[in-house]
Amino acid sequence: MNVQISKQFNLLELLRFSIPTIMLLILSSFYTTVDGIFISRFVGSDALSSLNIVLPLIYFMYGLAIMLGSGASAIIGKKLGEGKTREAKENFTLITVVALAVGITLSLIIRIGISPIATALGASDLLMPFCKEYRKILYSFITFHIIQFMYYSLFVTAGKARLALAVSIISGLINICLDYVFIVILDMGISGAAWGTGLSQAFGGIFPLIYFVVNRKGMCYVRPKMDGKMIIHAMANGSSEMVGNLASAITTFLFNISMMKLIGEDGIAAISIMLYLQFTFSAIFFGFSTIVAPIISYNYGKKDTVYLKKLFRYCLYIVGGSTVLVLVVAWGMAKPLIGVFSEIGSRVYQITFHGYMIFIWNFIFAGYNIFSSALFSAFSNGLISAIISFMRTLVFIVVSVLVLPNFLGIDGLWLAIPVSELLTTFIAVPCLIKYGKNTYHYL
Numbered sequence: 001m002n003v004q005i006s007k008q009f010n011l012l013e014l015l016r017f018s019i020p021t022i023m024l025l026i027l028s029s030f031y032t033t034v035d036g037i038f039i040s041r042f043v044g045s046d047a048l049s050s051l052n053i054v055l056p057l058i059y060f061m062y063g064l065a066i067m068l069g070s071g072a073s074a075i076i077g078k079k080l081g082e083g084k085t086r087e088a089k090e091n092f093t094l095i096t097v098v099a100l101a102v103g104i105t106l107s108l109i110i111r112i113g114i115s116p117i118a119t120a121l122g123a124s125d126l127l128m129p130f131c132k133e134y135r136k137i138l139y140s141f142i143t144f145h146i147i148q149f150m151y152y153s154l155f156v157t158a159g160k161a162r163l164a165l166a167v168s169i170i171s172g173l174i175n176i177c178l179d180y181v182f183i184v185i186l187d188m189g190i191s192g193a194a195w196g197t198g199l200s201q202a203f204g205g206i207f208p209l210i211y212f213v214v215n216r217k218g219m220c221y222v223r224p225k226m227d228g229k230m231i232i233h234a235m236a237n238g239s240s241e242m243v244g245n246l247a248s249a250i251t252t253f254l255f256n257i258s259m260m261k262l263i264g265e266d267g268i269a270a271i272s273i274m275l276y277l278q279f280t281f282s283a284i285f286f287g288f289s290t291i292v293a294p295i296i297s298y299n300y301g302k303k304d305t306v307y308l309k310k311l312f313r314y315c316l317y318i319v320g321g322s323t324v325l326v327l328v329v330a331w332g333m334a335k336p337l338i339g340v341f342s343e344i345g346s347r348v349y350q351i352t353f354h355g356y357m358i359f360i361w362n363f364i365f366a367g368y369n370i371f372s373s374a375l376f377s378a379f380s381n382g383l384i385s386a387i388i389s390f391m392r393t394l395v396f397i398v399v400s401v402l403v404l405p406n407f408l409g410i411d412g413l414w415l416a417i418p419v420s421e422l423l424t425t426f427i428a429v430p431c432l433i434k435y436g437k438n439t440y441h442y443l
Contacts, residue, residue: 063245
């Protein structure tokens with residue numbers, strides 16, 4: 001089976017091959033970000049704060065999708081490398097059926113329980129109406145959300161990275177146009193943002209389902225075989241991504257509670273802007289890790305350790321270069337980026353800018369930590385991947401959020417994620433060295 005992940009890339013080719021998926025992940029981050037911009041500018045900062053209150057549930061959905069996609073991609077990529085093409089197609093089809101079933105079930109459950117969920121997540125009486133209005137609409141599209149984000153990994157494994165980028169661009173344009181029409185022209189408020197995002201995700205979710213039914217060349221749907229072991233293996237292998245997003249949900253909740261106590265609703269609006277910007281910049285690292293993981297899995301299945309060593313070095317170079325780029329852009333574009341969300345000089349802008357200049361230093365370590373977790377997922381070592389992700393996105397952040405503000409006040413809250421990323425490197429680097437030399441032989 002002739003798929004792109006079977007090619008032995010040099011450094012420049014790998015960089016070129018990764019750009020569509022990096023752009024895809026950056027564009028995907030715009031779904032919530034575009035809502036945030038339109039809502040902040042045309043509805044108000046309280047409505048923006050309400051988005052962050054229920055953002056933990058978005059992280060949960062995204063985590064499910066990435067868990068299924070990355071976990072299954074590692075299995076499918078390895079089987080393609082071993083020449084088991086028919087079995088790879090069966091697994092490809094089966095994981096899609098599982099995602100559809102999960103999405104439909106969760107959509108029904110969450111719509112029924114939206115009010116108590118929003119209350120549990122810390123919504124005040126002022127924010128509750130916005131939370132209910134936005135999410136009761138958006139959660140109707142959960143199934144499409146899960147399918148769309150799951151296929152970011154599966155498109156790459158199927159050798160269709162450029163197609164995935166095209167779908168993402170179209171979805172993003174749909175979202176922007178509909179947000180403008182619903183919020184600005186029709187004055188639908190926060191519900192307009194929900195409809196805009198939901199309908200754009202419907203396109204992104206329906207397209208791959210139709211494409212892999214119609215397309216019969218290369219990877220496509222076949223009659224699936226029920227394989228509980230494969231499903232469990234995929235979920236376990238992708239558990240680090242799920243852990244990471246569950247952790248993000250928990251830490252967002254903690255940030256919201258802490259901000260509410262220290263500053264109030266404006267503080268939650270500020271942390272909302274910060275998380276939108278972090279999600280966008282981190283998409284560069286997640287995008288590269290997503291594109292390179294199936295290539296690693298394929299060559300691991302092929303037992304090509306000579307090329308694995310070259311590939312690992314190329315990855316280090318690209319992540320390092322991306323880190324420098326992110327830091328330069330994040331620091332140099334601070335004022336205009338924050339100004340997109342909040343009027344320059346406003347209280348929300350001042351709070352956000354102060355915290356942002358502390359917060360952005362997490363990117364020094366984030367790229368390598370994200371890549372390290374993805375690397376072990378690619379080797380089907382879900383345990384090590386999950387440990388790195390769990391410590392990075394939950395344990396270290398929770399401890400920092402609970403401890404640092406007691407000594408440094410609000411600055412301690414902004415330092416929580418940079419401190420977490422720094423501490424994670426003391427786990428990730430030894431794992432990279434140990435397993436690189438003794439188990440997977442990429443060093």
